Amino acid sequence: MTENQAPEPNFNVNVHGLINHPINLQYSDFIEGKLGEHLDVHPIVEQFHGNGTCVSALLDLVKPLPDCTHVVFHASDEFQATLPLGDLQDALLLFQQEEGIPLKKGFPVRLLVPNGSSECLNVKSVVEIDFVKHPLPEEEATFGFKNIVSAEQL
Ligand SMILES: Nc1nc2c(c(=O)[nH]1)N[C@H]1C(S)=C(S)[C@@H](COP(=O)(O)O)O[C@H]1N2
Numbered sequence: 814m815t816e817n818q819a820p821e822p823n824f825n826v827n828v829h830g831l832i833n834h835p836i837n838l839q840y841s842d843f844i845e846g847k848l849g850e851h852l853d854v855h856p857i858v859e860q861f862h863g864n865g866t867c868v869s870a871l872l873d874l875v876k877p878l879p880d881c882t883h884v885v886f887h888a889s890d891e892f893q894a895t896l897p898l899g900d901l902q903d904a905l906l907l908f909q910q911e912e913g914i915p916l917k918k919g920f921p922v923r924l925l926v927p928n929g930s931s932e933c934l935n936v937k938s939v940v941e942i943d944f945v946k947h948p949l950p951e952e953e954a955t956f957g958f959k960n961i962v963s964a965e966q967l
């Protein structure tokens with residue numbers, strides 16, 4: 814267990830926006846169960862391996878405000894995905910590639926959207942999660958690089 818509890822340098826996911834409890838998520842928050850139970854993601858999304866937690870547990874923790882319609886997942890490379898709050902019920906946050914081992918690809922966490930409209934929604938290296946009120950409340954999930962290319966070009 815001790816190796817699991819070692820601090821993980823540079824692990825920081827800033828969760829903010831239209832929520833009651835903003836938080837800077839650390840590796841220890843995942844390890845210690847603050848984000849709920851750990852799931853082997855492979856049986857759920859077979860192209861992925863490792864341990865994840867349910868986004869629904871994050872929602873329980875931060876408590877989105879009634880105004881919130883969408884959640885924006887920002888990656889360290891300027892990639893981002895915007896999903897309706899209601900699309901996140903089955904989504905996962907992958908944080909270990911195997912038991913006790915943080916992600917090498919996608920560090921610190923990777924969003925996994927089982928049965929999502931696109932593979933492209935599986936955002937690697939999520940460093941910021943922003944809860945927003947979308948100008949179009951019915952807008953479906955979108956993704957792409959900020960102001961660089963449109964989603965259709967990916
Ligand atoms: N941070 C980040 N996440 C990303 C991307 C990206 O460019 N940057 N590309 C997306 C797209 S378009 C696809 S198809 C998948 C590719 O996942 P893979 O690298 O595991 O094959 O990652 C998604 N997540």
Ligand SMILES: [Mo]
Pocket residue numbers: 932933967
């Ligand atoms: Mo993609």
